[in-house]
Amino acid sequence: MNTTVSLEGLQTDEQRLVLDTVADIRKCGLESILSLPQLVVCGDQSAGKSSVLEALTEIPFPRNDNLCTRFATEIILRRAPSDSLTIKVIPDGQRPSAEQESMKAFNESISDFSDLPNLMEKAMNLMGLSNSSSSTTFAPAFAKDVLSIEIEGPTRPQLTLVDLPGLIQTETKGVSKLDVEMVKEITHHYVSQPRTICLAVISATNDYANQGILTKVREVDPEGERTLGIITKPDRLPSGSGSENAFLTLARNEDIFFKLGWHVLKNRSFEDGSSSFMERNASEDTYFRKSNFKVLPKECVGIEALRVRLSQLLFEHVKRELPRLREDLDEALAEAQSQLRLLGNCRATPDDCRAFMAQLSLDYYETCKAAVNGHYEGEYFKHKTDHTFALSSPATIRRLRATVQYMNTGFSDALRTTGHKYQIAQKGAAAVEETIPGITQSESGTDDLPTISQPRTPTKLSISQALKWVEQVLVRTRGRELPGNFNPLVVGELFWEQSTKWQHLAADHVDKVADKCTQFLEALLLAKAPKDIFSRLWASHIQDELKARSETAARELGMLIKDIQNYPINYNHYYTDTIKKQRQDRQKQALTKSVADATTSPRYYDSSSKEWMTVTDVDTEQVMVHYSRHIDPDMDKHSCEEALDCMMAIYKVSQKTFVANVTTQVIERHIVRGLEQIFSPLTVLGMKDAEVEAIASEPTSAKRKREFLGDRIEKLKKGYAILRKVIGSTEL
Numbered sequence: 001m002n003t004t005v006s007l008e009g010l011q012t013d014e015q016r017l018v019l020d021t022v023a024d025i026r027k028c029g030l031e032s033i034l035s036l037p038q039l040v041v042c043g044d045q046s047a048g049k050s051s052v053l054e055a056l057t058e059i060p061f062p063r064n065d066n067l068c069t070r071f072a073t074e075i076i077l078r079r080a081p082s083d084s085l086t087i088k089v090i091p092d093g094q095r096p097s098a099e100q101e102s103m104k105a106f107n108e109s110i111s112d113f114s115d116l117p118n119l120m121e122k123a124m125n126l127m128g129l130s131n132s133s134s135s136t137t138f139a140p141a142f143a144k145d146v147l148s149i150e151i152e153g154p155t156r157p158q159l160t161l162v163d164l165p166g167l168i169q170t171e172t173k174g175v176s177k178l179d180v181e182m183v184k185e186i187t188h189h190y191v192s193q194p195r196t197i198c199l200a201v202i203s204a205t206n207d208y209a210n211q212g213i214l215t216k217v218r219e220v221d222p223e224g225e226r227t228l229g230i231i232t233k234p235d236r237l238p239s240g241s242g243s244e245n246a247f248l249t250l251a252r253n254e255d256i257f258f259k260l261g262w263h264v265l266k267n268r269s270f271e272d273g274s275s276s277f278m279e280r281n282a283s284e285d286t287y288f289r290k291s292n293f294k295v296l297p298k299e300c301v302g303i304e305a306l307r308v309r310l311s312q313l314l315f316e317h318v319k320r321e322l323p324r325l326r327e328d329l330d331e332a333l334a335e336a337q338s339q340l341r342l343l344g345n346c347r348a349t350p351d352d353c354r355a356f357m358a359q360l361s362l363d364y365y366e367t368c369k370a371a372v373n374g375h376y377e378g379e380y381f382k383h384k385t386d387h388t389f390a391l392s393s394p395a396t397i398r399r400l401r402a403t404v405q406y407m408n409t410g411f412s413d414a415l416r417t418t419g420h421k422y423q424i425a426q427k428g429a430a431a432v433e434e435t436i437p438g439i440t441q442s443e444s445g446t447d448d449l450p451t452i453s454q455p456r457t458p459t460k461l462s463i464s465q466a467l468k469w470v471e472q473v474l475v476r477t478r479g480r481e482l483p484g485n486f487n488p489l490v491v492g493e494l495f496w497e498q499s500t501k502w503q504h505l506a507a508d509h510v511d512k513v514a515d516k517c518t519q520f521l522e523a524l525l526l527a528k529a530p531k532d533i534f535s536r537l538w539a540s541h542i543q544d545e546l547k548a549r550s551e552t553a554a555r556e557l558g559m560l561i562k563d564i565q566n567y568p569i570n571y572n573h574y575y576t577d578t579i580k581k582q583r584q585d586r587q588k589q590a591l592t593k594s595v596a597d598a599t600t601s602p603r604y605y606d607s608s609s610k611e612w613m614t615v616t617d618v619d620t621e622q623v624m625v626h627y628s629r630h631i632d633p634d635m636d637k638h639s640c641e642e643a644l645d646c647m648m649a650i651y652k653v654s655q656k657t658f659v660a661n662v663t664t665q666v667i668e669r670h671i672v673r674g675l676e677q678i679f680s681p682l683t684v685l686g687m688k689d690a691e692v693e694a695i696a697s698e699p700t701s702a703k704r705k706r707e708f709l710g711d712r713i714e715k716l717k718k719g720y721a722i723l724r725k726v727i728g729s730t731e732l
Contacts, residue, residue, distance in 0.1 A: 036195060037197070037317055038162060038197070039160070039196075039310065039314060040162045040190045040197070040198055042190070042200060042213055043202060043203075043213045044167045044168075045167065047202055048203055049163055049164070051267035052199065052230060052232065052265060053073075053161055055267060055277070055303045056310070057077060057151075059075065059113065070143065071142065071143045072164050072165065072186055074147065074148045074160065075160065075161045076149065076150040076151070077152075077156045079152070079153070079156050082152070082154070084109060085113070085152075086108070086149075087107075087108045087109075087150075088107050088150070089104070089123050090103075090104075090148055091103035094144070103126060103127075123147050140176075142182050142183055144186060164187050165183045167184065167216070168183055187216060188216070191216060192220045196226065197228065197313065197314060197317055198227045200228070200230065204232065204237050205236045214256060218256075224258035226317070227258050228261065228262070228313070229258050229263070231247055231262060232264075232267050235287055251263075252296070260313065262300065263305070263306050264301045264302075265306065268280050285302060288301045333717065339709055342527075342528070343705065350692065354689070357684045357692050360696075361679050361680055361683060364524060367524060368521070368676035371398065371400035371524075372400055373401060374402065381398055381399055383395065389406065397520050397523055403516055403520070404516070404667065407512060408509075408663045411505070415655060418457060418458060420458050420499070420501070421497060422469065424466045425460065425466075470640040470644050473493050473497075474487075474490055474636070477493055486639040489567065490643050496565065499564060506560070507557060510662070513667050513671055513672070514550050514671050537695050540694070541679065541683075542678055542679060549670055549671060553666050553667075557666050568650045568654055574652070575653050578648070579645050579646060582649070590627060595618060598619045600619070601616045602615060
């Protein structure tokens, strides 16, 4: 197992330190959990991928039966005191358990590369693959299993490379349509991993526009940040031909652009298969000194330059990714520990089930109570906190009191801005020239009310239109009152019509708050309990409790609606103060206008000062005359104004009372308060053993999952310790 000097120099001590870290993490078995930095050799069928991998690693893969292209081959190079080669099979996770165990048991070691073809054939038979592309059996040609070849030696670098089956464009006699799709799926699995450097191999014997691997790598790496193009078989191109010029342009990165650039290799032909690696390298060196490809920079041609290039490229890639890898590892570890906590301890007996339920109910009670009271110190409330407060955010729903307060404020604003049927303009505002519903143009004249086009938007009325509306109500509610007076019950009629939207707005608000409380409890229980226990607990206990609370809230709201549908009752001085102020405002406006009309400002010439002077004179008798004229003699209009003042005043008072009643007597009393009591330790204490077991009993799958999570956590902790050590000892 000798190596050339160039392979021994693939990495410096610093590079080995960083890459050894990834190797150690891979030893922990984390490659199935995290995306680890690696080199993947990919390309179309017969593009020369295995030859590239062979030249890079100096491992003589079998070259006659295409064994290496039937499945993904993982080459793991590791530094060790002595030489050894071990072959394992990593089974596809979709295989039956029995087959997976049989494949995992396959572990063969050799000390000479000449035994490699026989071992690989054994592995292929274990995967159930056909022996050749012309086989007439029904065995598949490709597999999703991975052949893992681990090579150790004192001169080996720490490096992992993967050779993928070549992409196939069409099905053939020995390759089915399913095989073609499987190869595409295998290729996508590897090249789509964000920490994979893709070595996209294309053959110069085929127009590169027709080689599917270029389309694939640009699909998963559109910016070309982690793809290095490799051109093989340039010696097959006629010297000076258009094809040769096209590939030279490609190699200069002037056609298909990759940030990592392109590289050209001359691999051994089938006839040169018996030559040594030193002879192969010498032949390649001679070719690039004499062919038209000599115009390319030396660092872009030949296997030795590629080793140096990949060495630095992989080192920088891993160095950049290690901090991110640690973040991913932290997140995976936290997630696995969280899932294991959800499973809790083993629940094999009724006592185990009751102990689990008691702890679960205590966790629920404390967290729910904190959320209801607005105390957000616990870790539960700090999980993925958003920068913006949005009711659709899971982080927002966890903070229940803040959510309810936000929604109550929105309800108060909605009732204040859109809860009234009519928006009555201030004194002096321009009239809206439309018709009032139920009154024709001939009946109402020019001061008409507009048609309501948007039920949720208040209809704008001028003062004259509002008085016309009040006049209609006065007419249909008139009793035995004398002219100039109005039936006091008319205020109730006006108020009921003005507040017709309250019921809909309030019911909608109550339903939405109840939905948010339901979402809160669902999220809380899913965070504290396994899904199977959540579903049983929710169906057997919590769902009915929430339904009962919603029904009680609806009845309470119904009583509030009945209250506002009766004649308004008020003892708040704000009502009388508002009426008094509205009357004073009308009187003030009339008096101001009267004073202005009775004021004269004649000018005269003062001979002593020789200036024009202005004298302002207010005729008090004229003020009274004008003021008397402003007092409308129409007593019905006066009644309308008084009734409108009363309605506006009682509406403002009742609106504030209604908002307070809905938020406290309905939302707080029946929806929010006591949520923590739905599933408290006292609740569990009152349950019978059969009921507790029915909810908390543990299925067999939970035991397997607990073992799986325990194994995953152990691997992640080992990986975490390795990363912490290397990040703490190097400047990454």
